[in-house]
Each structure stands twice: as C-alpha cells, then as structure tokens.
Amino acid sequence: MIPPIDQNALRATLAPDWNQAPIAAQFYVIDPSGYAYWVTTKPTYEKRTLAGWNPTDEKTIFVRHKTPNWEKISIPLGLDWRFCIWERDQ
Numbered sequence: 001m002i003p004p005i006d007q008n009a010l011r012a013t014l015a016p017d018w019n020q021a022p023i024a025a026q027f028y029v030i031d032p033s034g035y036a037y038w039v040t041t042k043p044t045y046e047k048r049t050l051a052g053w054n055p056t057d058e059k060t061i062f063v064r065h066k067t068p069n070w071e072k073i074s075i076p077l078g079l080d081w082r083f084c085i086w087e088r089d090q
Helices: 007-012
Strands: 027-030 036-039 062-064 085-087
Antiparallel strands (some): 027 036, 027 085
C-alpha cells in the first residue's frame, strides 16, 4: 500500500521568508507554473481551468517574488499547487 502524501510537510519546504516580503504583502503564493508572488489580499484560483491565482478584487496587487536568477520554484511531486498559499502572521 502506498502511504498518503503529507501535503503540509511538502508545503512547509516552500514556506516564504517574510523578512523579504514587501510591507503591504499579506499573502505569498506559488502558481502552477512555479512563479511566486507576494499578494496584498487573499487571491482566489480559477476553478474551471485551475490556471493559477486570480485577484480577489481591484485592490489586489501581485508582486513577483525575486528568486535567484528569477528561476521558477519546483513544486514537489504530489503537492497540489492550491496548497501553495501562506498568510502573514498578524
């Protein structure tokens, strides 16, 4: 029997360093392509196509997270990208 995948353990390997976040950023997300963004309000995702994160309203601002050489982040096999969202501690 194959053991279930621990989504939380996989997700923890990608957790952001909030010291790098813009002051206004309240969320950090990684889209299915591996691009990471700091976001001002909690985004939603496209439920029909699962294409990526969408703004919640006109006040939502996405700022691309600068990774080394602007590389994409590899989402571990078995981790659903929709779990790749973190909220800043208040």
